[in-house]
Amino acid sequence: MEDLTPAFLELVRRTATDLPPDVEAALVSAMDQEETGSAAHGVLTTILENVELARGNSTPICQDTGTPIFFVQYPQSMSTRKLRRQISAAVEQATKNTFLRPNAVDSITGINSGNNLGDDAFPTIHFEEIDGTSLIVDLILKGGGCENVSAQYSLPNSSLAAGRDLEGVRKVVLDAVLNAQGKGCAPGILGVAVGGDRGSSYVASKEALLRKVEDENSDPDLNDLENQLMEQTNLLGIGPMGLGGKSTVLGVKIKGMHRLPASFFVSVAYMCWAHRRRRMVIQGDEVAFD
Numbered sequence: 001m002e003d004l005t006p007a008f009l010e011l012v013r014r015t016a017t018d019l020p021p022d023v024e025a026a027l028v029s030a031m032d033q034e035e036t037g038s039a040a041h042g043v044l045t046t047i048l049e050n051v052e053l054a055r056g057n058s059t060p061i062c063q064d065t066g067t068p069i070f071f072v073q074y075p076q077s078m079s080t081r082k083l084r085r086q087i088s089a090a091v092e093q094a095t096k097n098t099f100l101r102p103n104a105v106d107s108i109t110g111i112n113s114g115n116n117l118g119d120d121a122f123p124t125i126h127f128e129e130i131d132g133t134s135l136i137v138d139l140i141l142k143g144g145g146c147e148n149v150s151a152q153y154s155l156p157n158s159s160l161a162a163g164r165d166l167e168g169v170r171k172v173v174l175d176a177v178l179n180a181q182g183k184g185c186a187p188g189i190l191g192v193a194v195g196g197d198r199g200s201s202y203v204a205s206k207e208a209l210l211r212k213v214e215d216e217n218s219d220p221d222l223n224d225l226e227n228q229l230m231e232q233t234n235l236l237g238i239g240p241m242g243l244g245g246k247s248t249v250l251g252v253k254i255k256g257m258h259r260l261p262a263s264f265f266v267s268v269a270y271m272c273w274a275h276r277r278r279r280m281v282i283q284g285d286e287v288a289f290d
Contacts, residue, residue: 001082007280007287008090008137009097014289015139015278016065016099017058017236019051022213023189023275026053029238030187030247040245043267044187047240048276049274058099062274065100068123073136077125080127086109086247091116091123100141126203134283138210141276142269149180152202156265164264166225169194169230169254170232174270177233182242186273187250189213190229193267195257205269208253208279217254226252240273 031044054061066092072083092115094100104113104122116122130136153172155164162168162177175191180188191208193201217223229252239245250273259265279290 001077001079003086004083004135004282005086005089005093007282008087009093011093011137011139011278011280011289012068012090013058013097013099015141015276016060016094018055018066018278019274020185020212020277021201023273023277024048024051026213026250027187027273030250034240035248038245039243040239040247043240043243044247060099060101061276062143062272063101064143064145065103066276067121067145067147068100069140069142070123070125071128071138071140071207071210072125072136073128073130075131075133076129077133078135083127086127087123087125088117091258094221126207134281135278137282139280140206140209140271142206143185143272143274146184146270146272149176149184150205150268150270151176151179152198152265152267155266166221167195168264169266170225170229171227172266173252174236175192176270177238178236179189180270181238182240184270185274186242187240187247187273189251189271189273189275190233190235190249191255191269191271192252192254193257193265193269194254194260196262196265196267197260198265201257201265201267202269204255205267208255209269209271209275210279211253213251222254222256226254227266244281 034041095116100116102112102114104116104118155168160171162171191205192206233249237249239247281288
């Protein structure tokens with residue numbers, strides 16, 4: 001198996017420094033909806049200037065370069081142990097190159113590893129074997145501020161009058177956004193998982209963030225709920241950075257999962273405006289980035 005470390009390094013660089021076109025377009029659209037001269041319009045204007053500067057200078061979009069979360073779809077011919085070593089080597093080099101800030105802190109000792117490596121949590125890697133010969137790697141860099149306001153609910157929730165149905169899901173997602181206010185660096189993007197156990201639900205909510213902002217859910221019921229939540233979250237008036245305005249959420253992406261009859265979890269992965277997400281596909285000698 002060839003050394004793919006340089007390709008992984010380029011994936012990290014692009015993710016950290018170059019906001020995806022769909023996210024940037026959503027920010028432009030949000031800015032156009034805000035009143036010129038308002039705090040919301042000013043915040044979004046500054047954000048977009050920062051996005052352009054980061055891209056041009058190949059510097060991090062945000063000072064919190066986040067937890068590197070890799071979703072790796074690999075062919076049978078590849079070794080996950082070797083892929084893990086190469087991804088870790090790329091993350092370490094990206095830290096030396098200042099595309100990433102050293103973020104991996106030992107929770108027991110409080111010591112920062114200095115290279116973004118630590119146990120199996122840094123970087124976080126989810127492997128899935130697939131048919132074919134392509135290697136498909138998605139990377140999300142998820143900052144601490146938006147991670148802190150992510151949430152998980154167990155339905156029914158009596159305080160919110162939320163039952164075990166899509167109406168209950170709607171209520172808890174709105175509650176998560178309302179509780180976040182501006183602390184998650186709004187306008188945010190929501191990844192929502194309905195079902196699963198506590199652990200798989202959290203993972204799936206982040207996996208939902210891999211969808212592009214403008215795409216539609218293949219499940220018509222979930223697609224309707226996504227559109228409903230987009231409208232209702234933006235009526236909350238929280239606005240960019242919690243300063244008020246029409247742009248609180250840029251997108252809502254929901255994934256349904258099977259569950260035990262006794263449990264009904266809803267996980268909300270709140271992503272900040274700096275939705276750093278990239279895909280790399282390697283087929284033979286060809287490397288493509290999206």
